[in-house]
Amino acid sequence: MSEIEKAAKSSLVLLAGNEPALQLKFLDDLLARVGVSRQDFDVESVDANAVGPRDWVGSAATIPFMAERRVVVVRHLLRRDPKDADGSGLDRLPASALMILVADDENMEDQTMATRLRNWTAAVKAAKGFQYDSTLAGDKARSELRKIAEAGGVPMSGPACDLLLEMSGGKFSRAAEELDKLVLFCRGKKAIQESDVREIVVPSREWNVFAMIDGLIHNQVSAAVGQLRIMVGNKRKADAATFGQVLPQTGRALRLLWQARVCIEAGVSPGSATEAVRQAFPTRPNLANEKEFVQRKMMSAAQRVTLPKLAECFQIYADTDSRLKGALAAYDKHDTLELMLLEMAHALHRVKTA
Numbered sequence: 001m002s003e004i005e006k007a008a009k010s011s012l013v014l015l016a017g018n019e020p021a022l023q024l025k026f027l028d029d030l031l032a033r034v035g036v037s038r039q040d041f042d043v044e045s046v047d048a049n050a051v052g053p054r055d056w057v058g059s060a061a062t063i064p065f066m067a068e069r070r071v072v073v074v075r076h077l078l079r080r081d082p083k084d085a086d087g088s089g090l091d092r093l094p095a096s097a098l099m100i101l102v103a104d105d106e107n108m109e110d111q112t113m114a115t116r117l118r119n120w121t122a123a124v125k126a127a128k129g130f131q132y133d134s135t136l137a138g139d140k141a142r143s144e145l146r147k148i149a150e151a152g153g154v155p156m157s158g159p160a161c162d163l164l165l166e167m168s169g170g171k172f173s174r175a176a177e178e179l180d181k182l183v184l185f186c187r188g189k190k191a192i193q194e195s196d197v198r199e200i201v202v203p204s205r206e207w208n209v210f211a212m213i214d215g216l217i218h219n220q221v222s223a224a225v226g227q228l229r230i231m232v233g234n235k236r237k238a239d240a241a242t243f244g245q246v247l248p249q250t251g252r253a254l255r256l257l258w259q260a261r262v263c264i265e266a267g268v269s270p271g272s273a274t275e276a277v278r279q280a281f282p283t284r285p286n287l288a289n290e291k292e293f294v295q296r297k298m299m300s301a302a303q304r305v306t307l308p309k310l311a312e313c314f315q316i317y318a319d320t321d322s323r324l325k326g327a328l329a330a331y332d333k334h335d336t337l338e339l340m341l342l343e344m345a346h347a348l349h350r351v352k353t354a
Contacts, residue, residue, distance in 0.1 A: 003132060008033045010130040011060075011093035014077075016103040016117060017134030021173035023102060026132055027073070034069045034098060042067040048080035053088035060097040061089075071098045078103050082119040091127035111284075136172040138292050141165060145175055149192060152183035156192040162293070163197045169204035170291035178202065205231060209249040210297055212341070213257065217301045221345045225338055238333045242324060246337060251317060252285050256294065258310050259287040260302035270295045305348060312347035316340055 007013045007030050015023045028038075036043050042064045046056060056072050064070040093099060101124065103117055124131055136144065142161050149156035156164075156179075164182070168175035178201045185200050186192045203211070208227050215224030231249075232241045259281050263270055266277050270287045278288060287295060320340040323330035330336045 004029050004033050007130045007132065008098075010128075011095060011097045012090060012099050012101070012124060012127050012129030014101045014103065014120065014124040014129060014131045015134065016121065016131065017136075019134040019136050019171065019173045020104065021176060022134035022136060023104075023132075026134065027100060027102065030100065031071065034067075034071065036067050036069065036071055038073075040067060040071075041065060042069065043071045043073065045073040045075060048074050048076045048078075052080070053085040053090065056099060057089040057093065060099045061094055064096055068096070069098045070096055071100065073100045073102065075102050076104050077101045077120060078113045078116045080116075082116060082123050085123055090123065090129075137170065141172045141175070144172065145179060148176060148179055149183060152179075152187075154183050154186045154189060154192055156182075157194070160192050160194045160197050163194050164201060166210075166293045166297070167197065167201045167203040167207045169206040170293050171204070174204065205245050205249060209246075209253050210294075212250075213253050213301060214297075216341060216345050216348060217304050219345060219349045221341065224341050224345070228337055228341060229334075232334060232337065242333050242337065247321060247324070250340075254310065254313055254317060255282065256285055256287050256290065256298045257302055257305065258307070258314075260295075260298035261305060261307055261310060263287070263299065264302050265307070270299070309348050313344045316343045316347060 004026070007026075013030065015026060017023060031037055031043065038045065044059055046059075056074055060070055060072040062070050090099070101120065103120065121131065142158070142165065145161050145164065146156050149161075164175050164178060165172075168178060182192050182196060182200050186196050189196075208231050212224045212227035212231075215221065215227060228246070231246050232238055260270070262277060262280060263273055266274065268274060268277060270290070273281075273288060281287060287298060290298075317340065319328060320336060322328040323336050324333060331339075
C-alpha cells in the first residue's frame, strides 16, 4: 500500500520534513485521492495561529455536504503550541473527517519550532494518525534530481548534481526549482555540467558564506570579498544583510570549521565522533547534525587550518562585531566587513619569520 493510500485511510495526517515542495505535492495528491481539490466546498484551509485546535476539530467533524470526506488543512502548524490541542478531540475524529496538519518550512534553528515539531509528532502518533516526512537528502536527492533532468531531455553529470545541491543549501525543493532553468538553458547539450550550474543557479546565502570561507582558506581573498559583496548588496540593505545574514552565518561557519578541525585532530568523522569529541561540540550548530554536503565541505576546509589560526579568526570576528556595534572605532559597514576578511586571510596564511 502506498503512502497516499495509507494517509487516505486516516482521519489525521501530519506533513513534516524540510522539503516544502514535496509536502505540497503530497497534499495535492492526497486531496485528489479522496476526490476533492483545495477549492471544493468541503475543503477548508486555516492558519494555525489564527484559530485553535478546537475549531479545527469542530470544522472537520462537520458532516460533508458534497463529498465523502470533510477536509480541514491546517497550515503553519508549528506556530501553534501543541499544548493547545489537549482535550480538543484530535484523537476522536469521525471517519468522514480528514484533518491535514502541515508543518510548513519554518526556521528549525529556532529551538521552539524544533520542540513543537517533536511534540506535534508525538501527539499525532498518540492519536494513531499518519505521518509523512518529506525529508530527502544524500543519494536519494541526487537520484531524484538526475531523474528530473533526464525526463527534461538533458542528462546531468554527478559533479554538476552535487554542486547544484550545494548551491541550493542542500534543499531538494530549491534545487528542483533551479533545475527547471538549467534544463531549458542546456537543451541541445549532451549533459548539464558544473560550469552550467555556476552560470545559471542563484546560490543560497549559506553557499555564499561557504564560498567566502573557501576563498579565505585557499588564500583567494578577491574571491572571498566578491562573495561578501554579493551577500551585503547595496548600501540601503547593508544593515539588514550584515546583522541578519553575514555576521550570523560567518560565525556559524567558523564554529563548524572549528568542530571539523577537532574531528581531524581526533582522527574521527563527524558522524562517528567519540562521546568526548561530541561533548565538546555546541548544541547549535552541531557538525554531527549538519547535512552531508556541509560536513564534507567543512572537513575538506579544515585540512588547511589549525586551531591556533582559527582562534585568531574568532578574535577578528568578535572585534568586527564590536566595530559594527560601535564598541570599537570603525569605517562604514562594507569597509569593516572587508577588513575582517583581510585580517582573517592574514591570520590564516602569514609566514612566521625567525
